[in-house]
Amino acid sequence: MNPNFIKMKNILCDFIEQFVPLTEDEKNVILELDVIKYFKKGTLILKQGKRTSESYFVLKGCIRVYYILDGTEKTTEFFTELEGYTPPCVLSNQPSELYVSCVEDSIIAISKPNMAEEVFKKFPKFETVCRILSEQLIVKSQTNFADFKTSSPEQRYLNLMKERPDLIQRVPQYQLASYLGIKPESLSRMRARIVGKK
Amino acid sequence: MNPNFIKMKNILCDFIEQFVPLTEDEKNVILELDVIKYFKKGTLILKQGKRTSESYFVLKGCIRVYYILDGTEKTTEFFTELEGYTPPCVLSNQPSELYVSCVEDSIIAISKPNMAEEVFKKFPKFETVCRILSEQLIVKSQTNFADFKTSSPEQRYLNLMKERPDLIQRVPQYQLASYLGIKPESLSRMRARIVGKK
DNA sequence: ATCATTTCTTAACTTAAGTGAAGATTTTGA
DNA sequence: TCAAAATCTTCACTTAAGTTAAGAAATGAT
Incomplete structure (x- = not known):
């Protein structure tokens, strides 16, 4: 396990602990579940027309959400360190209307609803975190x-x-x-x- | 219990049942908890500078969210039938920056976080509803x-x-x-x- | 180090929104 | 019902954004 990986895990756990305390057990659940991936600048994480059920949580770097209208890119969001994003297509189960690309070399934690469901069952606390985070995000948005x-x-x-x-x-x-x-x-x-x- | 009141309760339960099925028991919990209020057109439900922990769910009518900047009203949102709104001050615990007023005579279900917490404890299902609703709202917003x-x-x-x-x-x-x-x-x-x- | 590509700037012109002011129309309440 | 208040429209003028087009500057790849 490389030290950078462990550093990223800690960033993730610290972030979650802003909202609820975590036991070592619970931290381990996160360590096993969340897939941390490295992307080069310019990588398209999600393309228009593709289906995905992935949510992205930026540990390092910057991702950009955009779509193409009349041949022009329309940028709608940027997400940087400790910001998370779930594309609409994850909830709608439709092909994505949006592109998601990396503005810089980035490290992203990727999660899927079925992972989340499992965790929610084992540790209802996580569902509370997600609900609170979501409510805050609505207000922010x-x-x-x-x-x-x-x-x-x-x-x-x-x-x-x-x-x-x-x-x-x-x-x-x-x-x-x-x-x-x-x-x-x-x-x-x-x-x-x-x-x-x- | 007047028949209009019962009608409103049914609207509320039907709305929730779009997301999870409800037992009679659970419906009763809602009936007891949610406070349904009637407001005249023009009523200020929330004023700038006031503190509140209330969320509003419109059963009938229309509410408007606005603030006053340089003496001019800036309208940021309208909510109509089956739309819900939690003012930022509920989450921030600060005096409200916003006004909420009734565009028309309106019937509003009002809920508070401590009610919600209790219900979540008794019926975790409700927390799931709230989380899913919140996630959808983020996308919509x-x-x-x-x-x-x-x-x-x-x-x-x-x-x-x-x-x-x-x-x-x-x-x-x-x-x-x-x-x-x-x-x-x-x-x-x-x-x-x-x-x-x- | 150089060339190709991407990104940014400038300019002249067009279009639509902001501003200030006046007056018309509609709604409300006594 | 009538007057006051609230809301909507119009006008002339100002300002800034959109458009088209050209070229400069920065960046990336070989």
Whole structure:
């Protein structure tokens, strides 16, 4: 077992222990269940049209969710360290509408519903964690959405600089642009405008 | 027990039975726990600055979530029949940033976390329902957000006409406008433009 | 180190949303 | 029923985003 692997397991257990305490037994269950995978930058973890039941939990790196509309990539989400994502197709049992790709070399914990079910049966505590996490995620998602609706593209960019400054460094601008709901040219112009104002 | 009350209980149980079957016992638990309240149009169920631990589940009518920024109402959500909402302040234990008001005369099932905890203990099945519902809500919220980001104000309005035509009838336009992320004047002009195009 | 590819910038022009202000229309309550 | 309040529309003007197109800069692969 390489030391990096153990480090990642600890990150995962620490994260879960924010919500419920874990016994050694329970930690071992996680160690056995969660599959930790390494991906190179640019790897497509999920492609449009494919079926999957996998959820992704980012231990290191950054993944991007996007789809292609009229030949253009529309980026809808970025997930970085300690953020998790379940594609809609996992719940709908349909082919995926979305692509998921690695913006950087990334380490991802992958889980599947049947794994989860088993664990829930053995340790109901895990279901509680998932429920609480889900409830928090809903609030987060709704709050982000509300902030987005009520601000101009420029405010959104300034807000992103404040809330997730790392993304601006890590991610190509044309991907950030559609994440902000604007065109790459507009983002470029906007940045020039903002620098000018200072 | 008035017949309308019983009707509402049935609506609630039917809704839950979409996800898990319920025994009579379990239905009774719901009947005893959930508090069903009647509100007049315009009632403020939750005010900015107030603390609450209540979640709302709309049995009939329509509620609106908004906050006031620079003296202007910013509407972030509408919930109608069979939709539920937990304000962020319930999870954060802070005074509410948001108002919740009734767009119409409404019948709302109100629940609190301590009720939920008790029920979860007695019937773990309910925690499963809540987890599944939450997971679905996350997807829904993220999908809505993605659609919003990738469309123009006009597309958003056309999409709203398709997806929630009832809202356009039920809700004042100035509230719809901020829900669409635009000014009321722009919505008014846009509607004229759309009618002209036909 | 160099070439090809990807990403970013700039510019001129078009289109639609924001703003401020006024007035029309609809709804509500006494 | 009528006046006040709330809601919606229109107009002229400003501002910023979309579009098209060209070329510069950065990155990656050999």
